[in-house]
Amino acid sequence: MMDSLPATPGKFKMDKPQYHHHHHHHPRQLTVRWHHYPLVSKVAVWSFLAIALLVAFFFLSPTTPNSSSTSGRRSLRNAAPWGGPAWEKCVRSSARVRRSGGISVLVTGAAGFVGTHVSTALKRRGDGVLGLDNFNDYYDPSLKRARQALLDRAGVFVVEGDVNDGPLLHKLFDVVPFTHVMHLAAQAGVRYAMTNPSSYVHSNVAGLVSVLEVAKSADPQPAVVWASSSSVYGLNSHVPFSEVDRTDRPASLYAATKKAGEEIAHVYNHIYGLAITGLRFFTVYGPWGRPDMAYFFFTRDILRSKPISIFEGPGHATVARDFTYIDDIVSGCLAALDNAGKSTGSGGKKRGSAPLRVYNLGNTSPVPVSHLVSILEQLLKVKAVRNVVKMPRNGDVQFTHANISLAQRELGYHPTTGLNTGLKKFVRWYLGYYPTSSSKKGSRGGSSSAL
Ligand SMILES: NC(=O)c1ccc[n+]([C@@H]2O[C@H](COP(=O)([O-])OP(=O)(O)OC[C@H]3O[C@@H](n4cnc5c(N)ncnc54)[C@H](O)[C@@H]3O)[C@@H](O)[C@H]2O)c1
Ligand SMILES: *[C@@H]1O[C@H](CO)[C@@H](O)[C@H](O)[C@H]1NC(C)=O
Numbered sequence: 001m002m003d004s005l006p007a008t009p010g011k012f013k014m015d016k017p018q019y020h021h022h023h024h025h026h027p028r029q030l031t032v033r034w035h036h037y038p039l040v041s042k043v044a045v046w047s048f049l050a051i052a053l054l055v056a057f058f059f060l061s062p063t064t065p066n067s068s069s070t071s072g073r074r075s076l077r078n079a080a081p082w083g084g085p086a087w088e089k090c091v092r093s094s095a096r097v098r099r100s101g102g103i104s105v106l107v108t109g110a111a112g113f114v115g116t117h118v119s120t121a122l123k124r125r126g127d128g129v130l131g132l133d134n135f136n137d138y139y140d141p142s143l144k145r146a147r148q149a150l151l152d153r154a155g156v157f158v159v160e161g162d163v164n165d166g167p168l169l170h171k172l173f174d175v176v177p178f179t180h181v182m183h184l185a186a187q188a189g190v191r192y193a194m195t196n197p198s199s200y201v202h203s204n205v206a207g208l209v210s211v212l213e214v215a216k217s218a219d220p221q222p223a224v225v226w227a228s229s230s231s232v233y234g235l236n237s238h239v240p241f242s243e244v245d246r247t248d249r250p251a252s253l254y255a256a257t258k259k260a261g262e263e264i265a266h267v268y269n270h271i272y273g274l275a276i277t278g279l280r281f282f283t284v285y286g287p288w289g290r291p292d293m294a295y296f297f298f299t300r301d302i303l304r305s306k307p308i309s310i311f312e313g314p315g316h317a318t319v320a321r322d323f324t325y326i327d328d329i330v331s332g333c334l335a336a337l338d339n340a341g342k343s344t345g346s347g348g349k350k351r352g353s354a355p356l357r358v359y360n361l362g363n364t365s366p367v368p369v370s371h372l373v374s375i376l377e378q379l380l381k382v383k384a385v386r387n388v389v390k391m392p393r394n395g396d397v398q399f400t401h402a403n404i405s406l407a408q409r410e411l412g413y414h415p416t417t418g419l420n421t422g423l424k425k426f427v428r429w430y431l432g433y434y435p436t437s438s439s440k441k442g443s444r445g446g447s448s449s450a451l
Pocket of ligand 1: 108109110111112113114115132133134135136144161162163164183184185186187188189202203207227228229230280281282283284285290
């Protein structure tokens, strides 16, 4: 869990990942033909070779926008290439630092919930920010587009592309010598891993490696801050969760990919001298949040008088989460960037040791989900139709509670927003964003796919 709470499975549109097996097919077919038909005419061979090269070029071309988890249908529709003088100008201007001592940050997953807030906060203090996001449809992409419009007004340009697109990433580093990477792009959500496991491997494992590959070969190397998750604590029962606790018993594939990310970070720090900070977020909520998370779809369902499922553990045990307000997470992210230290490598070679760290960013006060619902009832002035059900064993854990003393000490991280205050801000945003949601007749949310 951590990222989200009970969802109705199958609620979200599936990604249709498309990987580039194509790379290998054509050369192999060619070899096979050579062996089976040694007498085939020269002309036929050369034509075949030419076609194969063309096809290979098409699939390898950096102008193919989605070497990604998005569908082929999308790739064709959004075939607008990146690059060109106008595009580079947008990139440069977005990433330009406007305060002395400022940093320039590549924010991946910028059109996501946390990415949008972090990007605007950096921009507001005068740092350079460039966004990258593939706008996949794990949840309603129109929400990502609305966040993009918000970012655009704030002066943050979001490049549409996948973190697995190496040529694109290299190009971005050619245009801008980023001092920092804030890597937030990921396949989030715990239960969806049972529907689309490969999207987790693609974005959270391969995608992280792709980002670190480019960071390690950049000169100068940026410092990297990235989002891990409280889900790495898995079956850990020692509370509050501390960074020294065991993280080798993940309860979901999502958690396992985040844990893998922490080990991968170790490698890139060890071999290449990259300064890397992992942040274990604890159930982040707030305005512009994720529709696949409980506080969000509880709000939607309560307003529609639709029954909501509240999970309980074995023996009626309470399910509780350490809900953390987005502004507190943002201040933790900015503090992590400011304290990221320096990467020491250059030209892909390590020159000295660099910091490798991991921090919990939570709120230190777990709240039972039933209490979350009571707060929402008060704020929405609607009584929820509660349906208490046993928590299915699909990756969610029963309880999360962050020990944040390390982040407190080293980052000056001090969360200040309680759940009442934070949910009030969320509900205000929700009712403004879905203006007809409180009327009984069809709402904007109702007509969209993921809501
Ligand atoms: N929100 C939480 O409670 C929470 C808790 C723990 C960890 N996290 C982590 O924090 C980060 C941000 O989470 P969020 O809540 O903002 O999620 P989000 O889904 O709103 O944001 C992630 C963004 O990344 C983009 N993305 C996904 N795969 C991509 C790819 N391969 N290439 C380019 N872009 C891609 C998505 O389109 C999305 O906009 C994620 O790494 C998530 O795993 C979040
Ligand atoms: C919190 O974690 C720190 C280590 O960062 C540890 O020293 C401390 O004892 C922990 N506190 C609790 C209450 O477990």
